[in-house]
Amino acid sequence: MRPDRRSLLLGSAALALSGAARSAAEPVRDDAGRVLAGLRRPVARVFPAGPPAAILLYTLAPGLLLGWPRAIRPSERPYLLPQAADLPEVGRLTGRGNTANLESVLALKPDLILDVGSTAETYRSLADRVQEQTGLPYALLDGRLASTPATYHSLGRLVGHDAEPLAALSQSILATMRERVATVPDGNRPRVYLARGPRGLETARQGSINVEALALMGAVNVAGPGGGLAQVSPEDVVAWAPEVIVALDPAFAAAARQDPLWQATPALRTGRLHVSPSLPFGWVDFPPSVNRLLGLWWLGTILYPALFPEDIRGIARDLYGRLYHVTPDAAGLDRVLAGAP
Numbered sequence: 001m002r003p004d005r006r007s008l009l010l011g012s013a014a015l016a017l018s019g020a021a022r023s024a025a026e027p028v029r030d031d032a033g034r035v036l037a038g039l040r041r042p043v044a045r046v047f048p049a050g051p052p053a054a055i056l057l058y059t060l061a062p063g064l065l066l067g068w069p070r071a072i073r074p075s076e077r078p079y080l081l082p083q084a085a086d087l088p089e090v091g092r093l094t095g096r097g098n099t100a101n102l103e104s105v106l107a108l109k110p111d112l113i114l115d116v117g118s119t120a121e122t123y124r125s126l127a128d129r130v131q132e133q134t135g136l137p138y139a140l141l142d143g144r145l146a147s148t149p150a151t152y153h154s155l156g157r158l159v160g161h162d163a164e165p166l167a168a169l170s171q172s173i174l175a176t177m178r179e180r181v182a183t184v185p186d187g188n189r190p191r192v193y194l195a196r197g198p199r200g201l202e203t204a205r206q207g208s209i210n211v212e213a214l215a216l217m218g219a220v221n222v223a224g225p226g227g228g229l230a231q232v233s234p235e236d237v238v239a240w241a242p243e244v245i246v247a248l249d250p251a252f253a254a255a256a257r258q259d260p261l262w263q264a265t266p267a268l269r270t271g272r273l274h275v276s277p278s279l280p281f282g283w284v285d286f287p288p289s290v291n292r293l294l295g296l297w298w299l300g301t302i303l304y305p306a307l308f309p310e311d312i313r314g315i316a317r318d319l320y321g322r323l324y325h326v327t328p329d330a331a332g333l334d335r336v337l338a339g340a341p
Contacts, residue, residue: 028137031154032119034127036137040111043159047105047136049093049115051287052143056116058084059290059323060152061161066090066108069099075341076280078332081325093130094123102134110136112158116151116289117143118209145212145292146174169322170293174216177296180307181218190303192219193242193267194285196229200237200245200252200262204229210285213292214246217299234261241266244303245273248285250339274302275339277316280324294319312337 027035046064048054057065062081067090077085090108091100094115105113113136115127123140131138139158141151148170156163192214196202204210207227214221222240223230237245238261245267247253253275256262267273276284276295283295297315300308313333321327328336 028158030127030139030158031142031151032124032127032140034124034138034140036112036139036158037131038135039137039158041160043111045108045110045112046159047090047108047110047113049113049138050117051092051281052116052289053114053141055281055287055289055291056141056151056155057114057159060155060163060166061159062325064159066110072280075335079280079320079324079326079328079336094126102130105136106134112136113138114141114155114158115139116141143209143288145216145288148174148290148293166290166322170290173293173296177216177300180300180304181216183307184218184304189218189220190243191222191241192244192246192303193222193237193240193265195237195245195247195252195256196249196285198249198252200247200249200256201232201234202229203232204285209288212288213284213295213299217296217303219244219299219303234259237262238264243267243270243272246284246299246302247273247275247339248278248282250275250341253339272302277336277339278341279336290323293323 028039029035044064045066046057047066048057048069051069054065054068062084065084065087067088069090069092071089072080072085091104093100094117113130115123115138117123119140119142127138127140141154143151149167152163152167152170194203194211194214196204203223205223205226205228206215206221207225208229210229211221222242223232243266245265253273256268256273262268276282277298281287281291283291283298294316297308297310298312301312316333316336317327
């Protein structure tokens with residue numbers, strides 16, 4: 001017997017209601033597979049557990065951000081929306097120097113605590129503990145640079161915002177980098193030293209989150225494997241003979257250019273000591289969030305200039321507008337690209 005139109009409509013409605021009920025009953029999970037107990041919709045107030053979470057959330061939904069783990073500095077303000085730059089310092093729950101306590105978090109009445117970074121057991125346990133002690137849903141999202149498109153989608157689902165434009169943007173950037181770097185033979189990939197700190201003697205070993213951008217760009221980390229940060233000597237760096245040095249501190253770069261010991265490296269002899277842009281957030285190393293998407297383009301221009309002939313100024317203007325919601329003027333771009341702190 002062929003069902004009539006009324007029966008079909010009633011059946012469709014019943015199926016839709018059944019699907020909605022199942023969807024409503026399904027628990028909301030984060031990238032670690034944890035259940036976010038008590039997540040209410042709509043999400044309007046989000047506490048960032050650390051800098052990576054604050055930056056990711058700002059790029060997608062700046063109006064949801066309750067504050068910054070560290071107050072925005074005067075030099076950083078021109079590159080962010082004024083209302084976001086004015087947000088208070090709320091401290092951090094994760095990472096080195098955590099400064100927020102649970103009472104201060106509760107006082108802000110967030111709908112969600114957001115953490116972005118490692119989803120390893122240590123961080124899952126922290127998230128579970130904070131969620132249990134506060135009664136607030138605590139979402140732990142994957143902070144790996146290569147996972148950025150999926151992480152945007154996860155955040156979009158959590159907070160009810162369309163993340164597809166930023167997910168597609170990050171996917172396009174990552175695909176471009178991989179495709180071009182894949183054309184470089186292993187033996188032609190540059191040997192790179194990441195110089196952290198005012199003396200340039202702190203670095204990150206292969207496998208550390210601090211050198212994810214360099215690894216994705218095919219750079220050979222002269223500090224070798226082992227992960228994590230390491231203190232080294234100038235003699236170590238000279239022995240490693242890096243062809244390129246990426247510095248985070250402009251004061252170190254200025255001093256190294258006058259130091260005979262550093263001048264003994266191939267990088268200094270060929271003028272390939274570069275200061276990473278850092279306004280409003282670091283392009284290469286810190287914080288390890290979506291700010292590093294800019295750094296991939298910049299690294300391309302300094303590591304493989306023939307493969308990356310694009311105008312970095314034009315790319316920076318476009319990405320600042322799309323990620324930070326502010327398009328810097330010529331003078332502002334000059335400060336960024338000069339590595340101003």
